Amino acid sequence: MSDLDALMVELGGAPSFELPVERLSPSSIDGFWKCAEQWRREKVEKDRRPVTVDQLFGSAFDRAASTNFRQKIESHEDISVVEMRDVAGDSFNTVVEEEKEERGIDWYETKPATLQAEVITQMVGNDSLPGFHQVLAPTIQPVTIQRWFEVPTVVGVPFVGKIDVETDRAQVRDMKTTKKAHTQADIDKNTQATGYLWAREREGDPAADFGTLIAIRTIKPQQQELVTTRTAEEIAQFDSLLLVTAQTISHFMNTYGPDGPWPGASPLGWWCSKRQCSFYGNGCPWRQ
Numbered sequence: 001m002s003d004l005d006a007l008m009v010e011l012g013g014a015p016s017f018e019l020p021v022e023r024l025s026p027s028s029i030d031g032f033w034k035c036a037e038q039w040r041r042e043k044v045e046k047d048r049r050p051v052t053v054d055q056l057f058g059s060a061f062d063r064a065a066s067t068n069f070r071q072k073i074e075s076h077e078d079i080s081v082v083e084m085r086d087v088a089g090d091s092f093n094t095v096v097e098e099e100k101e102e103r104g105i106d107w108y109e110t111k112p113a114t115l116q117a118e119v120i121t122q123m124v125g126n127d128s129l130p131g132f133h134q135v136l137a138p139t140i141q142p143v144t145i146q147r148w149f150e151v152p153t154v155v156g157v158p159f160v161g162k163i164d165v166e167t168d169r170a171q172v173r174d175m176k177t178t179k180k181a182h183t184q185a186d187i188d189k190n191t192q193a194t195g196y197l198w199a200r201e202r203e204g205d206p207a208a209d210f211g212t213l214i215a216i217r218t219i220k221p222q223q224q225e226l227v228t229t230r231t232a233e234e235i236a237q238f239d240s241l242l243l244v245t246a247q248t249i250s251h252f253m254n255t256y257g258p259d260g261p262w263p264g265a266s267p268l269g270w271w272c273s274k275r276q277c278s279f280y281g282n283g284c285p286w287r288q
Contacts, residue, residue, distance in 0.1 A: 060088070
């Protein structure tokens with residue numbers, strides 16, 4: 001009997017929740033616990049605010065890196081730095097056009113050309129320092145790129161995600177852009193890491209580990225790779241996280257209703273700011 005089956009027996013069958021979504025994902029779970037009100041507006045009201053410049057940067061960088069890794073599945077070689085420079089610039093332009101049409105962009109005081117130049121620099125470096133493409137890309141031999149998965153859960157809706165890279169060593173790798181270095185503690189408690197390793201277990205193809213390939217957005221390009229694993233007990237506990245998340249969402253639906261407002265973010269959370277949240281000051285009952 002699997003851990004999921006055992007939990008179902010313990011609960012007396014599949015629990016019934018009033019969930020306003022058809023699936024859960026790592027970003028959805030983290031987003032709910034960071035700010036339930038923002039989650040409600042995005043998931044229940046379908047009020048998708050314009051993307052921020054930080055989100056735009058991450059999307060453009062991810063697209064460029066994925067372009068290289070996708071061709072590397074067959075070629076086993078990274079494309080040249082000169083070509084990658086063009087790929088990074090073109091990826092930025094493509095993402096801008098897509099987001100302008102779909103959601104709009106909050107540029108604040110950032111100039112598009114400046115942000116594009118930063119994407120290129122972080123990807124291929126400058127005259128004195130290498131970028132992500134020279135430092136981290138050569139360490140990866142991908143077998144899949146941007147693979148979507150959907151796994152049944154104990155809460156009645158599937159757990160879904162998109163794995164950036166799966167390697168020939170049975171590793172899962174995620175690409176990130178940040179403004180400061182992460183710590184080992186960050187990845188050791190990361191919901192995405194646990195969820196993706198849990199999903200690979202449920203698919204019957206356990207991963208060796210989960211790692212992040214990080215481009216640190218400092219004036220001088222920096223890179224970082226962090227790797228983590230989970231014990232069998234820690235992976236099994238992911239069912240409990242799914243369960244308590246679904247229970248709390250259902251409770252908020254019953255208590256506050258779909259029109260809310262639901263509880264907001266802690267004022268100590270760095271994500272509760274105008275730069276990080278497009279709802280901030282735009283009708284948010286907690287941060288006017």
